[in-house]
Amino acid sequence: MNWHRFASPSNFKRLSARIFPWAAGGAALCLGYGLYQALFVSPPDYQQGQSVRIMYIHVPAAWMAMFVYANLAFAGAATLVWRHPLAEVAGRAIAPVGAAFTFLCLATGSLWGKPMWGTWWEWDARLTSVLILFFVYLAYMALNNAFDDATRGARASAVLALVGAVNLPIIKFSVDWWNTLHQPASVMRLDGPAIHPSMLWPLLAMAVGYTLLFVVLALVRIQAELIERRLGALVQARLSAGHAQ
C-alpha cells in the first residue's frame, strides 16, 4: 500500500471530508451516552461512593494524553525520516489537543485525589511523570513556534517529541515499578479489567467518545493549518510579484 497518497494535502482534504461527519456524529453519540450512563445510571463504588464518577472523565483523559502523544511522536518520526509535509502540519495541529487532555487529566485527578486520598497533589511517580508529559507538550508548542521558518520549527520540535516519548512507558508502568500513591491499572492489565461491567461499559463509551472527539479536533485543526499555510504562500507570492514589477 502506498501511504504517500494520504500525505498529499488534496487527498487529505477528500479523505477528511468523508471521515468528518461520521467522527463528529459518533463523538456526540458516545459522549452523550457515556456521560448519561456515567452520571446517572452507573452505580456508586463500594469504597469511593459517588466520587467514582470522576473516573469517567479522568481515565479517558489520561488515555488520550498518552495516545495523542504517541501520535505526536509518530508525526515527529515521519517529519524527520520521510519529510512528509502533512506530518509537520499534523504534529503542530494535535499538540495543543494533547496538552488539553493532559491538563484535564491532571485537574480531574487533583479534584479526585482530595476527597479520596486526602491530598490535591503528591510527588509520586505517576503524578510526576504525567506532569512532565504536560510540560513536554508545552515545550513542543513553544519550540514549534520559535522559528521563522515553519519547517525548521517542525524538525526541532519533532526531535523533542521523540525524546519525550521515553516518558510514555514510564507513565504506564510507574505504578508497577515503584510504590506510588496512585493505584495500579484497572482496565489495561494482563488478567482482565478489575472494574465491574456496570462501570466498565460507560467508561469504554467515554473512551471511544474522547477518541472520536480527538479525530474531529485533529481534522479541523489540520485543515485550518493547511489553509493558513496556503494563504501564507499566496501572500508571499503576491509580495515577490510586487517586487519584481
Added chain:
Amino acid sequence: MKLPKARAAKRKRMAVLLLAMIGLGTAAALTLTAFDDHLVFFRTPTDVATHKAPLDRQMRIGGLVEEGSLERVAGSTEVRFRVTDLEHAVPVVYRGVLPDLFREGQGVVANGKLASNGVFTASEVLARHDENYMPPEVAEALKRSGRWQHTEPPGAKN
C-alpha cells in the same frame, strides 16, 4: 539516479532515529534504575523491619491498616494503628484529620518519622485505594459468598 539516492537518505535517517531511540531508552532505563530507591513514594513495613528505612528522618510508610489495630484516644484527635504489609507491621501514632477512606484493612500512606523505639509518628495520613471498582451490592455478595479477596498491600510486588 535521483530516486535511489533519496531512498538511501531516508533509510539512513531511519537508522539514525532508531539508534538514537535505543540509546535514549537505555539511558533512561539506567538512570531510573540508579535512582530506584528515591523514586518510591513510600517504604513498606518490611523495609522498616530490615532496616532499609532511615531513622529519625522524614519519610513515608505505606501498607494496610491492620485489622483490629485502630485505637482512638478519648478526648483528642490522636489515633494509633498498625500499618502492615502482611509480613511485618509498624505501629503509627497520628494526631489530626483522617481521610474519608481511612479504615481498617484499607491502604494507607503515612508521612512522618520513625523513632528508634520503632514507633512511627505521622504528621500526615493519606488513604490509598486499590484498582478494584464495583457497586456496593457486588462487594457485599462477594463477601457473603466467601469469594472476597483480601486487599493486596500496596508495594508488595516481587
